[in-house]
Amino acid sequence: MCRSARKAQRIAQKLFSNGLDKVILKAQIHSGGRGKGTFKNGVKGGVKICQSPEEVINVAKSMLGQILVTNQTGPKGQKVSRLLVEGVYDIRREYYLAVLLDRVTSRPMMMVSTEGGMEIEEIARKTPEKIIREIIDPAVGLMPYQARKLASALGFTGSLLHSASQLLAGVYQTWWENDATLLEINPLCMVELPDGRMSLVVDAKMSFDSNALYRHPEIAEMRDTAEESPLEFEAGQHGLNYIKLDGNIACMVNGAGLAMATMDIIHHHGGWPANFLDVGGSAKTGQVAAAFKIILSDPNVRGILVNIFGGIMQCDIIAQGIVAAARERQVKVPVVVRLAGSKAEEGNRIIGQSGLNFTSAAGLDEAARAIVQLVQTPV
Amino acid sequence: MSILANPETRVIIQGITGHYGALHTRLSLEYGTRIVAGVTPGKGGTRFDEKVPVFNTMADAVRETGAKVSAIFVPPPLAADAILEAVDAEVDLVVCITEGIPVKDMIKVKRAMEGKATRLLGPNCPGLTTPGEGGQGCRIGIIPSLIHKKGHIGVVSRSGTLTYEAVSQLTQRGLGQSTCAGIGGDPVHGMSHLEIIQMMNDDPDTHGIIIIGEIGGSSEEEAAHWIKGHVRKPVAAFVAGATAPPGRRMGHAGAIVNAGVGTAAAKIQAFKEAGVAVAPNPSLIADTLIQLL
Numbered sequence: 001m002c003r004s005a006r007k008a009q010r011i012a013q014k015l016f017s018n019g020l021d022k023v024i025l026k027a028q029i030h031s032g033g034r035g036k037g038t039f040k041n042g043v044k045g046g047v048k049i050c051q052s053p054e055e056v057i058n059v060a061k062s063m064l065g066q067i068l069v070t071n072q073t074g075p076k077g078q079k080v081s082r083l084l085v086e087g088v089y090d091i092r093r094e095y096y097l098a099v100l101l102d103r104v105t106s107r108p109m110m111m112v113s114t115e116g117g118m119e120i121e122e123i124a125r126k127t128p129e130k131i132i133r134e135i136i137d138p139a140v141g142l143m144p145y146q147a148r149k150l151a152s153a154l155g156f157t158g159s160l161l162h163s164a165s166q167l168l169a170g171v172y173q174t175w176w177e178n179d180a181t182l183l184e185i186n187p188l189c190m191v192e193l194p195d196g197r198m199s200l201v202v203d204a205k206m207s208f209d210s211n212a213l214y215r216h217p218e219i220a221e222m223r224d225t226a227e228e229s230p231l232e233f234e235a236g237q238h239g240l241n242y243i244k245l246d247g248n249i250a251c252m253v254n255g256a257g258l259a260m261a262t263m264d265i266i267h268h269h270g271g272w273p274a275n276f277l278d279v280g281g282s283a284k285t286g287q288v289a290a291a292f293k294i295i296l297s298d299p300n301v302r303g304i305l306v307n308i309f310g311g312i313m314q315c316d317i318i319a320q321g322i323v324a325a326a327r328e329r330q331v332k333v334p335v336v337v338r339l340a341g342s343k344a345e346e347g348n349r350i351i352g353q354s355g356l357n358f359t360s361a362a363g364l365d366e367a368a369r370a371i372v373q374l375v376q377t378p379v
Numbered sequence: 380m381s382i383l384a385n386p387e388t389r390v391i392i393q394g395i396t397g398h399y400g401a402l403h404t405r406l407s408l409e410y411g412t413r414i415v416a417g418v419t420p421g422k423g424g425t426r427f428d429e430k431v432p433v434f435n436t437m438a439d440a441v442r443e444t445g446a447k448v449s450a451i452f453v454p455p456p457l458a459a460d461a462i463l464e465a466v467d468a469e470v471d472l473v474v475c476i477t478e479g480i481p482v483k484d485m486i487k488v489k490r491a492m493e494g495k496a497t498r499l500l501g502p503n504c505p506g507l508t509t510p511g512e513g514g515q516g517c518r519i520g521i522i523p524s525l526i527h528k529k530g531h532i533g534v535v536s537r538s539g540t541l542t543y544e545a546v547s548q549l550t551q552r553g554l555g556q557s558t559c560a561g562i563g564g565d566p567v568h569g570m571s572h573l574e575i576i577q578m579m580n581d582d583p584d585t586h587g588i589i590i591i592g593e594i595g596g597s598s599e600e601e602a603a604h605w606i607k608g609h610v611r612k613p614v615a616a617f618v619a620g621a622t623a624p625p626g627r628r629m630g631h632a633g634a635i636v637n638a639g640v641g642t643a644a645a646k647i648q649a650f651k652e653a654g655v656a657v658a659p660n661p662s663l664i665a666d667t668l669i670q671l672l
């Protein structure tokens with residue numbers, strides 16, 4: 001990794017003197033699609049193969065400090081301030097390697113396969129017998145014998161057995177220490193070095209447990225909100241759980257299970273949900289207002305179903321929040337409100353007296369039918 | 380009469396002085412729950428609302444009160460420690476309400492609980508209610524008491540408000556409940572659907588069972604296989620998440636469908652094969668059971 005063209009050249013020089021005839025330069029940005037991207041200065045490609053130190057310095061100069069636009073960066077692009085310089089090796093074999101939670105045993109599991117380069121789902125479908133699993137006791141971690149067992153199952157022998165085992169141990173350690181939910185290396189490549197020896201190189205992908213980010217500020221910092229759906233990000237800022245879907249009936253529900261069930265019943269009656277939105281078990285009026293704003297930012301939305309089961313969160317408070325938010329946002333699409341549980345009657349009275357053209361529904365079924373019908377009726 | 384707890388059960392609240400813990404302690408006391416102690420480190424020797432004695436440690440609280448059940452209302456970073464403190468104090472049951480505990484903490488907790496007699500309900504669950512009338516109920520957790528009616532249906536669920544939906548449907552149709560238990564929405568949790576169903580099957584006072592499941596994991600399938608061979612009581616189920624897109628986490632950390640595992644369709648199929656009546660939509664959960672009675 002380097003920040004200057006001179007350093008890139010020095011790294012490349014070393015690789016060439018080891019006998020390699022090619023090196024690769026990769027622009028380091030927080031986005032994919034780099035190889036097919038274009039720099040704003042007109043240079044094409046954020047990933048390039050070079051065959052001489054002179055070429056390396058020229059290519060590095062053309063990339064560093066420039067804005068790279070790819071199909072994932074958006075038109076603004078991202079500035080390249082670092083380059084990765086690596087040797088180009090002959091790949092001899094590709095393997096699959098992952099660490100994840102095994103929900104059946106509630107323990108970590110390492111999964112390997114000789115069929116690298118393919119999606120694991122595809123391997124599982126075509127050749128499930130080629131996926132080898134090892135359950136790890138979290139009290140002791142991945143033991144060396146387990147790493148050797150997996151490395152050996154992949155066919156490694158001799159000195160590669162040891163280096164592969166070490167690599168597996170390091171991969172598990174990385175998963176555990178960083179509170180990752182998934183660490184996937186696909187492919188794990190066995191390459192031939194210029195002197196004929198074999199070595200292992202990796203391409204890794206990690207996802208992290210969002211509940212554990214509080215103890216990993218360095219990982220939280222890597223979060224690139226520009227890459228996330230802006231609506232989902234904003235929802236998160238308000239403590240809402242929002243997932244945009246393809247339909248046109250928005251839902252606002254308290255509780256994840258009831259939110260899923262609400263989507264299901266809309267679908268059951270022939271409608272299609274525009275989103276999953278859980279305002280949480282103890283949502284406040286401010287969150288209801290934010291939820292309305294987020295829902296209405298989706299141009300596909302033709303109707304809204306609010307389904308609140310009041311427990312600790314009382315329906316009258318929620319009703320006030322709904323009315324205030326709807327007035328402020330000037331909601332033009334039909335809205336069906338179903339309030340149940342604690343203070344549901346008071347809540348319905350507030351909705352009824354608000355002067356807003358909202359439909360109140362007593363039951364879940366009635367509410368879902370009503371919104372599907374309102375959305376399907378041409379205005 | 381019920382499983383896991385009854386109106387005589389003596390309960391300790393871990394995190395009794397926090398906002399959430401205090402709120403629900405008051406509501407549970409009103410419902411008749413015998414909350415005999417609270418634990419908040421540093422506040423030992425005081426009394427909560429001038430009634431419930433507060434202790435610094437679970438060991439003290441259990442020694443002084445003999446309580447056998449605790450409920451946890453502490454923030455996520457402290458929850459794993461609170462669970463294992465309760466296990467160390469040898470309570471029979473820990474009900475962990477806390478939402479947002481790191482998966483790694485729960486992996487460690489499950490490992491440390493192996494071979495211990497203590498049972499864990501949750502985390503990220505609404506808790507456990509044994510409905511009772513006139514201040515004779517037992518409410519451990521956050522389930523709103525007004526939706527309940529005392530009776531003979533057992534309800535087990537992974538969800539919170541969806542459970543309330545099902546319970547209130549039962550109550551509206553005049554069917555009371557013996558026990559209502561939420562097992563929680565996290566991928567690593569304590570008791571499963573299956574363990575609760577086994578207990579409900581053995582409970583002479585439970586005459587019918589409602590299971591609420593959701594996408595992700597295989598807890599529902601596991602329960603279905605056991606029901607097929609063992610349960611002669613009427614059982615109805617609903618599985619939430621048929622319309623959820625694969626690979627996305629739907630609010631609950633456990634509600635994710637990966638590579639075709641954990642789909643609503645597979646769970647519904649497993650229930651049907653086990654002779655469990657599956658509600659076609661969430662407004663018919665109680666009615667689906669009533670048809671079997």
